[in-house]
Amino acid sequence: MIDLSCQELVELVTDYLEGAMPPSERERFEMHLVYCRGCDNYVEQMRETLRVVGHLTEDSLDSRVRDALLDAFRDWKREGGKQ
Amino acid sequence: MIAYKFLRRGAVGPFSRVSWPQPGKGEPGDWLKGVHACRPQDLPLWIFDELWEVELEPPIQATPTHVTSSAGRLRARIEGWSPRTAADFAAACAERTHELSLLNSSASAFAKDAATWAKSAADDERVAAADSACVARIAAECAEVLWGAEAAERERAWQVDWLTNRLALPA
Numbered sequence: 001m002i003d004l005s006c007q008e009l010v011e012l013v014t015d016y017l018e019g020a021m022p023p024s025e026r027e028r029f030e031m032h033l034v035y036c037r038g039c040d041n042y043v044e045q046m047r048e049t050l051r052v053v054g055h056l057t058e059d060s061l062d063s064r065v066r067d068a069l070l071d072a073f074r075d076w077k078r079e080g081g082k083q
Numbered sequence: 084m085i086a087y088k089f090l091r092r093g094a095v096g097p098f099s100r101v102s103w104p105q106p107g108k109g110e111p112g113d114w115l116k117g118v119h120a121c122r123p124q125d126l127p128l129w130i131f132d133e134l135w136e137v138e139l140e141p142p143i144q145a146t147p148t149h150v151t152s153s154a155g156r157l158r159a160r161i162e163g164w165s166p167r168t169a170a171d172f173a174a175a176c177a178e179r180t181h182e183l184s185l186l187n188s189s190a191s192a193f194a195k196d197a198a199t200w201a202k203s204a205a206d207d208e209r210v211a212a213a214d215s216a217c218v219a220r221i222a223a224e225c226a227e228v229l230w231g232a233e234a235a236e237r238e239r240a241w242q243v244d245w246l247t248n249r250l251a252l253p254a
Contacts, residue, residue, distance in 0.1 A: 003224070027148065030098050034129055035216040047100075 004032040009039050013046050084139045086120035086150055087161070087252070089131035089212075094157065097131045103157050111138060111156045118155035123252055125149050127223075127242040130216035134164035134250070163250045166208030170201075173215035175245055176222045177201035179238065183225050193225035 004012075009032055015021050016029050033040045090096060094103040104112035120137050121129050128148055136159045139152035180197040184190035197218045204214035219242050227235035246252070 003220075027146075031128060031148075033098065034131070035213065035220045037210060037213045037217075040213070 004028050006032075006036060006039055009033075009036075010042065013043055016043070017047055017050050084141065084143050084150075084152075085158070086122055086137050086139055086155075087126060088118070088120050088135045088137040088155070088157070089126075089129045090133045090135060092132045094133060094135070097129075103135075106157055106159060111158045114140065114154045114156045116154050117151075119149050119151050120155060121149060123247050124240075124243050126246050127216075127219045127239055130169070130212050130219070132166075132212045134161040135159065136161060161250055161252070166204075166211035168249060169211040169215040170205040170208075172242075172245060172249070173201040173204035173211070173218040176215070176218040176242065179241065180218075180222045180225050183222075183229065187229050190225050190229055193221055193228075197221045197225075 009029060012021070012025070012029060016026065021029065033043060088103075090103060091100075094105050095101070096103065101115070103115055106112045118137070118139065120139055122145075125148055126134075135157045137155045138158050139150065140154040142153070144151045177194070177197040177200070180190065180194045184194035200214045200217045200221065204211040204218065207214075219239075222242070223235045223238045226238040
């Protein structure tokens with residue numbers, strides 16, 4: 001099974017939280033969450049957004065915020081994951 | 084069928100975030116519908132904070148990475164799985180990756196990453212389980228990149244042996 005990248009996960013989070021993924025893709029997604037704390041936290045934030053707002057759209061997370069998060073993930077991983 | 088289930092702290096489903104009914108007074112927890120669980124060979128893929136022994140209702144369907152059942156219930160917590168054990172597992176996987184790097188210097192970056200995450204697991208018990216899963220993945224990925232899919236499978240098999248021996252689980 002090919003690993004999902006963090007970038008791919010971010011792009012798929014809406015499908016995941018809305019239950020719109022085939023089982024094999026869902027498994028890949030969840031396997032990534034097992035070992036990637038950054039993405040696990042991100043998904044939980046989006047889940048909470050969905051719970052509060054009732055839906056997710058492209059605007060649920062400002063693209064600049066999303067890009068900043070991805071940059072932060074990359075920096076965080078490069079620095080050994082220290083918070 | 085008896086299988087295993089990794090859960091978040093407080094017996095919470097790692098992806099569903101559903102609270103699993105916990106055992107009490109010598110009785111298993113209540114049944115929960117539509118569950119996924121681990122056989123011993125699946126354990127390194129699904130690591131989270133708590134490990135439980137779970138009873139599954141037949142029929143059970145097996146996939147290459149887990150089993151599914153219409154219902155499951157928690158029987159007992161595997162107390163041996165702790166932040167300390169997770170940190171030890173991470174250290175063992177990091178050492179394996181270091182050994183791979185001695186065979187092939189191309190693995191040095193993987194070994195460095197593995198060591199970093201293993202230290203994180205040892206330093207902070209709140210993230211020990213997650214970081215041990217990360218190190219396990221790095222070790223398997225290192226083996227796969229350098230020597231192919233069969234090498235990655237052997238690495239995962241080594242991880243299964245480590246976990247089942249340490250936790251005294253039936254293989």
